[in-house]
Amino acid sequence: xxxxxxxxxxxxxxxxxxxxxxxxxxxxxxxxxxDASQGEIGLLLMSLPFVITVARPYFCYLADKHAAHxxxxxxxxxxxxxxxxxxxxxxxxxxxxxxxxRVSWWIMVLVSIVGTATIEVALSLGDTLAVNAADxxxxxxxxxxxxxTLSWGIVCSRIGFAxx
Amino acid sequence: MIGQFNETSALPKYTPxxxxxxxxxxxxxILFTFWTKDAFVLGDKNxxxxxxxLRSAECYDSAFSSLEGTLRMDKNSTKSEFKAIQIRQDxxxxxxxxxxxxxxxxxxxxxxxxxxxxxxxxxxxxTQQSENQPVExxxxxxxxxxxxxxxxxxxxEDKRLIKYLTLYAVLGxxxxxxxxxxxxxEEASKGSSYNFSELAGCVIMSQAFVESFFFxxxxxxxxxxxxxxxxxxxxxxxSIRSVYYSTFYYTSGASLYWAALAECAQGVTFAVYxxxxxxxxxxxxxxxxxxIPRLRQLGVxxxxxxxxxxxxxxEEASVDTAxxxxxxxxxxxxxxxxxxxxxxxxxGLVYDSxxxxxxxxxMAVVTLLAxxxxxxxxxxxxxxxxxxxxxxxxxxxxxxxxxCYDKPExxxxxx
Numbered sequence: 001x002x003x004x005x006x007x008x009x010x011x012x013x014x015x016x017x018x019x020x021x022x023x024x025x026x027x028x029x030x031x032x033x034x035d036a037s038q039g040e041i042g043l044l045l046m047s048l049p050f051v052i053t054v055a056r057p058y059f060c061y062l063a064d065k066h067a068a069h070x071x072x073x074x075x076x077x078x079x080x081x082x083x084x085x086x087x088x089x090x091x092x093x094x095x096x097x098x099x100x101x102r103v104s105w106w107i108m109v110l111v112s113i114v115g116t117a118t119i120e121v122a123l124s125l126g127d128t129l130a131v132n133a134a135d136x137x138x139x140x141x142x143x144x145x146x147x148x149t150l151s152w153g154i155v156c157s158r159i160g161f162a163x164x
Numbered sequence: 165m166i167g168q169f170n171e172t173s174a175l176p177k178y179t180p181x182x183x184x185x186x187x188x189x190x191x192x193x194i195l196f197t198f199w200t201k202d203a204f205v206l207g208d209k210n211x212x213x214x215x216x217x218l219r220s221a222e223c224y225d226s227a228f229s230s231l232e233g234t235l236r237m238d239k240n241s242t243k244s245e246f247k248a249i250q251i252r253q254d255x256x257x258x259x260x261x262x263x264x265x266x267x268x269x270x271x272x273x274x275x276x277x278x279x280x281x282x283x284x285x286x287x288x289x290x291t292q293q294s295e296n297q298p299v300e301x302x303x304x305x306x307x308x309x310x311x312x313x314x315x316x317x318x319x320x321e322d323k324r325l326i327k328y329l330t331l332y333a334v335l336g337x338x339x340x341x342x343x344x345x346x347x348x349x350e351e352a353s354k355g356s357s358y359n360f361s362e363l364a365g366c367v368i369m370s371q372a373f374v375e376s377f378f379f380x381x382x383x384x385x386x387x388x389x390x391x392x393x394x395x396x397x398x399x400x401x402x403s404i405r406s407v408y409y410s411t412f413y414y415t416s417g418a419s420l421y422w423a424a425l426a427e428c429a430q431g432v433t434f435a436v437y438x439x440x441x442x443x444x445x446x447x448x449x450x451x452x453x454x455x456i457p458r459l460r461q462l463g464v465x466x467x468x469x470x471x472x473x474x475x476x477x478x479e480e481a482s483v484d485t486a487x488x489x490x491x492x493x494x495x496x497x498x499x500x501x502x503x504x505x506x507x508x509x510x511x512g513l514v515y516d517s518x519x520x521x522x523x524x525x526x527m528a529v530v531t532l533l534a535x536x537x538x539x540x541x542x543x544x545x546x547x548x549x550x551x552x553x554x555x556x557x558x559x560x561x562x563x564x565x566x567x568c569y570d571k572p573e574x575x576x577x578x579x
Binding site for chain 2: 003004007008010011014015017018019021022024025028029032046049050052053056057059060061063064065067069070073074077078080081084085087088091092094120121122123124125127128129131132133134135136140141142143145146149150152153155156157159
């Protein structure tokens with residue numbers, strides 16, 4: 001039983017630290033490595049909640065339909081890694097993004113939309129598994145979630161200091 | 165210390181953040197791939213009701229938070245559900261007897277008149293088959309869309325799902341101005357002695373600490389507060405916060421660091437509605453087991469006598485876990501998708517046109533309206549309320565809402 005609970009503590013620490021570092025740097029990365037204006041970046045960030053509205057319930061419905069929550073969750077984590085590779089790789093080509101600012105911008109748009117959708121799906125599926133594990137083992141879901149918040153706060157603040 | 169990573173590492177700017185993201189996701193995927201499978205089982209077969217029995221027939225959920233859901237029928241309707249099943253079984257038996265009598269009669273007629281033009285057994289069977297076909301097709305369709313079938317059943321039986329989805333959308337709307345808060349603080353701190361970075365850091369830290377603290381103590385606090393109390397608490401805190409920002413914060417000349425105290429409300433709110441989300445999604449998804457007899461009647465799942473005990477248990481387990489992720493995501497979607505998106509749009513428009521103080525005034529009005537509406541819905545004890553009484557539909561004085569610590573006496577109240 002303890003091994004079940006430990007997994008979800010680790011899950012929230014990892015997922016919160018990953019998401020906090022990405023979300024806090026999304027806007028500044030797009031501004032740094034594309035030729036987009038503040039208005040365009042604002043429009044992109046504004047559209048992300050509506051992408052979540054469509055993607056999240058649909059993929060969670062599919063996970064329920066196929067009764068494959070764990071597989072969908074692992075697949076969404078791997079999709080996050082693959083999706084954010086371009087955003088990670090573009091800065092390594094200093095000859096590319098100054099000369100092809102628009103192409104770089106559209107790549108970042110695609111990465112942001114698909115990446116945000118997969119992150120939210122992963123969060124929902126992770127929460128489903130964690131809540132059910134808490135229910136079965138009679139442990140407190142709030143304590144598992146605390147790890148996520150602490151991890152978010154620590155990583156977010158360190159990232160802000162170390163990188164900006 | 166600031167920017168030290170950029171100075172010492174050979175990596176381009178901001179890329180370490182994405183390295184952390186990818187490494188943490190990969191590690192998470194590895195953990196979930198190789199951990200014991202027991203950690204991923206949804207539902208518990210031992211909790212499923214025995215064959216032919218409905219889930220516990222409480223007439224409404226208790227005022228305390230509970231991760232066990234019950235179908236909100238009163239005891240009499242539970243009995244009538246059983247009665248309906250029995251009547252149906254009796255009718256089926258009688259129809260089968262009649263069909264047998266008809267069959268005997270037909271054989272006698274055939275023996276008397278070989279050229280009889282009455283319905284033969286084959287014609288009867290074909291007629292019955294063609295009559296059953298639309299019912300079978302419907303059952304197959306419902307089986308293929310089990311999630312949608314169950315969701316429709318839950319929506320029909322328990323209207324609170326609509327109430328909570330609306331509530332989460334409104335909460336998402338109300339908590340959306342967090343980004344605009346920093347914009348407005350930056351505007352207010354320009355030309356003054358305040359350091360915006362320090363101010364923003366203080367606000368975020370106070371939010372994070374209060375949130376962590378409340379996540380930790382909520383398992384204890386949930387035993388003292390019902391769902392109604394928790395929703396009232398977060399709406400009151402958010403309305404105080406909005407009223408404060410729209411009235412005293414920018415105009416009274418007091419220190420801008422008071423925002424750190426005001427944002428404690430945001431921390432409490434986040435902790436409460438996240439745990440409430442988990443509880444509600446589990447509660448509503450647990451209701452699916454109460455529909456097992458009805459699904460058997462409709463032919464969506466098979467009878468143990470027809471398909472065997474093991475297969476029947478598997479189908480029951482699939483019904484038990486049919487809506488776990490869907491409902492978990494639905495509340496999150498209402499909050500972070502619909503509510504947050506519309507809130508950001510509205511806040512942006514008002515901020516641009518009328519300034520930040522009017523934006524906070526709009527939020528204060530929306531929060532106070534949401535609080536009043538929530539109180540009205542709960543006081544009226546309608547089908548949307550947590551205090552739904554099927555028989556007694558009288559107005560409850562506010563004291564009952566505030567002091568409903570007593571667990572209901574089921575035997576006395578379900579009349």
